[in-house]
Amino acid sequence: MSLFRLALSNFKRSVREFGMLILSLTVSVCVLFNFQNVIYADSMDVLLEFNKDYIDMIMQAATVVFLVFLFFFIWYATNVFLNQRKKEIGIYIFMGLDNGRIGRMYALESILIGSFSLAAGLFCGIVFSKFFQMLLLKLSEISVDIQFSFSWKPLVVPSVTFAVIYGFMTMKGCYTLKTSSVLNLLSGSRQKEIKPEKKLVTAFRIITGIGILGAGYGFAWHTEGLDALNHALIAVVLVIAGVYLLYSGFIPAILRALTRNKNYLYKRERNLWVNSLAFRIKKNYRTYAMVTVLMICAVTVMAISIAMKQRYEKINYFGQVYSCQVISNESLNGEEIAEGIGQENQVEYWNEVSCLVLSPELLHTPYQEWVYMAAPYSQVKEAAERAGLEFEYKELKDSQVIQLSHEILLSLAGNDWDREVEIGQETYQVIAEDKTPYLGNMQNQATIYIVSDGLYEKLESEAAGGMNYYLYNYRIQDPENLDASKEYLGSLSQTEEEGGKFVGVMYSQSEQKDDSWIRIMYSLCLFMFATLMLACGTIIFMKVSNDVYEDKERYRVLEKLGIPREVLCRSVRKEISFAYYCPFLLMCVTSFFSVHALGNVMQEDLLRVNLWSAAAILGVFTVICLLSVKGAQRRLFMPGK
Amino acid sequence: MNKILEIRNLSKSYGRKGYKTMVLQDISMDIYEGDFIAIMGPSGSGKTTLLNLLSTLDKPDRGEILLEGDNVIKMKNKKLSLIRRDKIGFIFQDYNLLDNMTLQDNIALPLTLNGVSPEKTIQKVQEKAVRFGLEAHLKKYPYQLSGGQKQRAASARALITNPRILFADEPTGALDSRSSRDLLCCLKAANEEGSATILMVTHDVYTASYAKQVYFLRDGQIQCRLNHRGNRKEFYEEIMQMLASMGGEQE
Ligand SMILES: Nc1ncnc2c1ncn2[C@@H]1O[C@H](COP(=O)(O)OP(=O)(O)OP(=O)(O)O)[C@@H](O)[C@H]1O
């Protein structure tokens, strides 16, 4: 048989045996293509008006994240194929093939598998591209018609990167086959699994593993203030390293300790499955570590998307509290304006607050361009009541102020605020920072201190150059119909020369089109979450199938010995469950810290997101685990198979 | 003496209709408690087939197998696996130890899966390890042991449940003469002191000479039977002569 024919028959067998693995490679290429397609496809030009630059940037970022994943995935896949060849090496050597030719055969069939996956992936990608775009826009609540279009540009990144990574891995495998000694190959991967390690190395792994992971958690926990980003980055590196070490040191050590404790081991089916786990962990720990890290990524991505969405909604809400705000340097009749608006629109509520502009010098700040204002407690309180906003502060003392500020999408400055502020000669205690939009968009444009009524009067009389402003805020029933009132409101505004009367009108923006990138980002993150979660499930699934394949002989012996099938089934179930739930548990602990860190940076409470996404993964894993167990039991115990 | 196994008119053939080859024809024999039987015969004579039938791993075409009075042929798979677990022990030619656990765990396996308490298991494993000379190797994995040690461990595993009968298919097939002798001495001791009933298949005369009775299988039938009298050397010669007179296909 020629080398090519041999490779071809191996390829066919691989498709049968590792169908899932090849399918996953195909799906990865398909997903990658679709990410790229959003950037290049003509049909997505409809997004141009929605700040397509941002969307493209997100897509590129998603592509990069996915490439990292693809890298690991290809690494794993090619390793599986390589090990398969290593196991059969004896046969080939008897057939008269030398190392070099075995290597070439491996390369050939590996290239066949790779090209097959790539071609199938791109094909599926093109077929599904319209569906994917529709899904993306639907999730993002953007309605446009999508035409099916084809362009070759999005093909470039998936094909080139896949070919490069896959080619590299294949070459690596080929090199391994060529250079390793026949004896090594024949004895295979078996003995490595139980070869005891030096005690010192083990101890080192255990201690550093726990230490590094703990430090990572510590850094993730303390992500407040200016160091947040640094800490978060350090935490990421430490946690990844820690997880890796934990799987290579601590967890195997626990399993080994369990196998040594015969009083534990000789109960129920433990003798079978705990031994099997302890035996395999050395070989499987990379997979477990990778899956754990991927899952942490999935949950964190999910948290990012939800945090962004919450943020975005808050900002949106901020602008929607008042439909329009009238500001003037002379007192106006608020009731009259309300009636004016009332001609075209129903006014839901309105209120008025007077403010005093404080010159930056008075506050001793370097930000000369920024506007600082003071507003009296009683007026803000009344305004809040009329607008239906919660206002829970007790009557302020003269030495106390509350700082009003606004929501921002992403702040790395942390949620610290100055606990004291100096106005003129006096120092005041800032008892709280509040982001409730009592004064609507005004808070976006100025830092406002709520001060006690007494202090307000004092400042009013003292502050030379301090100017009084009167703010009238209106919320109409139907914000869509604001335009109808614009004519009337426009007639109010007037600018006159120095010292004269001034009236300005601010309108709340209706849903901004240029913000839809946030929604697209949100749906993309959801999509990434789903993909990563399924990828993790698939990886474990394949690992388990692979192990089961090796276990067949063992279970045949056990059946001959008369071990009842239920007992064996239980043992199989427990062993497989460990493969799914151990990474899951570690992910839960770690993601709790990572999401907490994210929550600190984004100033959002993300615990619920964390719980929900963990629950989602748990659900998916349980389903895949059940499939795994059923598949394994069928494979192990079906007669004739 | 108690009759443990009663075999009546056992027949087995392989292949489809029209191409059938009869492997076993009308085999009948009785096995009593404390027996140590060796079955000999040329390659392809159906020794393994017979053993598989007796040990309930396979079903005959015709005939009956009564294990302590119960007909195992009519039993469902579930019941059979319980019978195998509780009444039958196995030793395989290629040991069939599980490579992912230590010798101790391997020997303990049948007991732990039967729900015996850990303390009792540990104690029994210790006893068997002493009997088979494995005390020093209990913490080792199968790949760290020689074939003879592995086979002795397999025997210890097979006997740890005190089975009514122990089946062994070519137990010394992969061992050198020294390891064979060690193993056979252990089996003999188990038979004599522990009154274990043993049925083994072999085509090695030396191995067979340790048994109390030797059956000769050929063309699907039991041709004749020799009883162990006098010392082992004489028995060995007797078996050799018998083989020679039967056609001398064996060495
Ligand atoms: N599953 C099977 N299907 C078809 N024929 C079989 C099967 N198993 C055994 N045979 C045939 O039955 C006959 C007896 O086989 P068996 O394995 O019992 O021989 P044996 O006496 O154990 O030989 P050996 O000493 O070589 O182990 C052989 O001719 C064999 O080809």
Ligand SMILES: [Mg+2]
């Ligand atoms: Mg045989």
